[in-house]
Amino acid sequence: MKLVTYNIQYGIGRDGKFDLERIAASLDGADIITLQEVTRNLPHNGGVDLVAGLASLLPDYFYIFGPAMDVDFGTRDANGKPANQRLQFGNMVLSRWPIVASRNLLLPRTRRFNRLNLQRSALEALITAPSGPIRVYSVHLDHLNLEERATQIRYLKERVYAYAMEGGAASGVSEFGFPELPSPEEFVLLGDFNMDRTSPEYIVMAGEADYAEGRQIVAHHPVDAFSLAGGVPDGAVSWMDDDKPEKNRLIDFAFVHAALATRVKRTWIDDEAKGSDHLPVWLELD
Template sequence: MKIASYNIQFGIGLDGKYDPQRIAAELGDADIIGLQEVTRGFPRNEMVDLPAIMSSLFPEFHHAFGAGFATDAGSQIVDGRMHMRHFEFGNMVLSRYPILAIRNILLPRTRTFDKMNMQRSALECLVATPDGPLRVYSVHLDHRNPEERISQIRYLKDRVIQYGIEGGALTGTAEFGFVDPPHADDYVIMGDFNMMPEQPEYLAMVGAKDLYYGRTPRATDPIDAIAHLGRRKDGDYTWEEPGHPEIRQYLDYLFVSPTLLPRLKGGWVDVDAAGSDHKPVWLEIG
């Protein structure tokens, strides 16, 4: 099973061209996909409905979209009826396997007075894979403030780790004639975390490294799958500044539950991808 995370920058590539078909081609071999910077009503891509477009490019996949916010983008009365138009910005999951339950988790944020700060979110999808239920989180954290990222990480980790107590999206559905979603200990948290390896935000996510023992897998800390596999090297990156390839950072990750460690087979960054200013990050699970 191949899982890919890709911040698609509204469908606009390094060359400045809007081309969702190119993005789909770069992800064509994946079984589960997490996307970030998926928009509706955004002027930079002619206000297209990108969730609808991406789902149409994977016609046999289940799909879910969760926006962190919606703001008016020119609603008006047309032929005597209100025509609603909103700008939405969020995350998406596409899955070859059924999505059994969906929860959009709104992350902590603080008001700003100069630069933009928006409501960030994490889209939780419970996926029925051939090897059992798997929780998948498509995540996009704040891009300006490390302290805000740390608060978002702590809140998200609480939701992930306390899943068994909180119950995820819903429980007790037999009352309405539905089958309760299965419980899943296994999870993958993927997305654009806007942090570099070993920075304070990263340590808040995975825990501190012991000078002798390194990082011991614990139930309270997700595992950086690429690092665990030894596939991340100095100089690796997942984002570059358009027009300035000398400016590069490693911002995108696939974190997994310790229960998945025996099943990790491989992980890599597709540095040849050009469909966004970010690069897709891949993980193969056996």
């Protein structure tokens, strides 16, 4: 099973060009895809509906979209009637196998006055893969404030580990004649976490490393897939600024439930992709 996460930056690459086809091409071969910064009616890319565009370019996938930010600045048509062209910004999950249920988890945030602060979310997909049901999350955390990211991570972990108790998107559906949805313990968190591996909020996610024995694989912390299967090469990055290369960082990750750690076969970053200021991060599970 191959999974990939890609922050597509509204479809605009580091060259300033909008090209959805090259983004779709970078995802070739993936079984499950998680995307961030997927938009509808955004002026920066001509208002293109990226959800419809990606669905058209990737017709062999089931897909869901979860808008984190959803606003209408009062748009009206030529006759003065409501145009209902809502500006949406959020995450997407695509899968070769059915996505039987989903939830859009809105992450905690604070009101910011000096810089833009958009609502962020984690889009949950319950997927019936051939190896069994699995939960996959497309995650996008705040990009400016460590404290906010840490709060978002704590909330996300609470929801992810409380899945069986909460029942996911629905439970008790047998009342209406439907089969009960599976409730898998295993999950994968993929996305743009806007943190690096030395940051305090990374410890909130993955747990503290012992001074002598390092970080352990435990049931209550997700496991960074980069720490498994050979790790990631020194100097690897997933976000790039061609004008200020000193700012390039590794901020996109795949975290797996501890029970999946032995199934992580390899991880890699596609440094040939040009469709965004981020690079696709891949994860392969046995």
